[in-house]
Amino acid sequence: MTAHQPSMVPGPAQAGPGTIDPGRVPRVVVISGAGGGIGRASALRFAADGAAIAAIDVDQRTCDAVAAEVEGAGGTAVAFGIDVSDEAAVQRMAAAIDERFGRADVLVHAAIQRMPGHLESLPAESFDRLLAVGLRGGFLLGRELGTLMLRQGSGVLVFIGSTAAHAPYPNTGAYAPCKAALVMLAKSFAIEWAGRGVRSLSVSPGMVRTPMTENLYSRPEILAGRSAIAPLGRIANPDEVASLVHYLASADAGYVTGTDVLIDGGFTMSKFMHVPGRD
Ligand SMILES: NC(=O)c1ccc[n+]([C@@H]2O[C@H](COP(=O)([O-])OP(=O)(O)OC[C@H]3O[C@@H](n4cnc5c(N)ncnc54)[C@H](O)[C@@H]3O)[C@@H](O)[C@H]2O)c1
Numbered sequence: 001m002t003a004h005q006p007s008m009v010p011g012p013a014q015a016g017p018g019t020i021d022p023g024r025v026p027r028v029v030v031i032s033g034a035g036g037g038i039g040r041a042s043a044l045r046f047a048a049d050g051a052a053i054a055a056i057d058v059d060q061r062t063c064d065a066v067a068a069e070v071e072g073a074g075g076t077a078v079a080f081g082i083d084v085s086d087e088a089a090v091q092r093m094a095a096a097i098d099e100r101f102g103r104a105d106v107l108v109h110a111a112i113q114r115m116p117g118h119l120e121s122l123p124a125e126s127f128d129r130l131l132a133v134g135l136r137g138g139f140l141l142g143r144e145l146g147t148l149m150l151r152q153g154s155g156v157l158v159f160i161g162s163t164a165a166h167a168p169y170p171n172t173g174a175y176a177p178c179k180a181a182l183v184m185l186a187k188s189f190a191i192e193w194a195g196r197g198v199r200s201l202s203v204s205p206g207m208v209r210t211p212m213t214e215n216l217y218s219r220p221e222i223l224a225g226r227s228a229i230a231p232l233g234r235i236a237n238p239d240e241v242a243s244l245v246h247y248l249a250s251a252d253a254g255y256v257t258g259t260d261v262l263i264d265g266g267f268t269m270s271k272f273m274h275v276p277g278r279d
Pocket residue numbers: 032033034035036037038039056057058059062082083084085109110111112113133160161162163204205206207208209210211212213
């Protein structure tokens with residue numbers, strides 16, 4: 001892995017007036033859920049080697065804060081306070097990126113709205129809402145930003161899945177079905193666009209300490225108990241997920257498409273650690 005692959009691509013950008021030196025333009029990295037743990041870490045990781053960041057979050061305050069953090073460190077960032085399930089808003093966002101930068105190089109779809117509940121009493125609205133943000137949002141972002149990537153003949157879509165795509169989490173409503181479908185959506189983009197320069201894949205984290213999970217990991221007994229069941233003996237931090245996303249979006253991973261990459265400390269493959277008689 002190259003730790004600091006320069007995030008530059010040959011210019012000029014193919015469309016849009018842009019505000020960038022036409023000789024060398026930064027890679028443009030669009031991140032949904034950018035105000036959250038994994039999204040923010042990804043924004044900072046890509047910005048650290050010069051990428052321009054489009055930070056998307058339904059929470060305007062948090063995506064503004066991430067964009068300000070990137071710019072405060074000398075980078076380039078724009079914030080979009082939009083709901084990724086809103087087709088017109090996603091289309092306006094993609095058009096604004098095209099207008100400003102003339103290209104899109106990487107999508108990281110990390111947005112999720114948890115709607116937990118027991119299936120026997122889960123309101124249909126909860127099921128629909130989780131899928132709207134996680135799955136429909138991924139489709140809309142992939143389609144709209146992928147169109148720019150197809151035009152330029154290059155790009156990478158990274159969908160943040162979950163170990164829940166592989167083994168269901170109880171009492172999380174549509175979360176596991178959504179993640180399983182998102183992993184397949186990544187493969188669907190991959191198979192349709194592989195011959196046109198665009199890669200697509202998913203990254204499936206296990207247990208990561210982020211704002212989404214802080215209510216759990218701030219409880220010492222949960223932190224200790226969950227750390228103990230991960231073969232690596234700890235939960236992950238968002239920077240570790242961001243590093244993997246960054247690598248998979250780089251030219252070093254140029255032959256990787258249509259796959260799901262687990263980052264779970266070995267948890268998913270660990271069931272026989274808990275089976276008696278295997279000492
Ligand atoms: N934290 C973990 O342990 C873990 C494990 C596996 C997978 N994941 C996945 O990683 C991704 C990021 O998770 P996180 O832990 O950083 O969560 P997070 O809650 O910190 O971040 C999610 C972000 O998505 C935003 N969001 C919600 N609805 C939106 C919408 N309609 N449009 C745009 N943005 C919206 C939220 O405002 C939030 O900032 C999610 O897809 C999650 O399912 C997380």
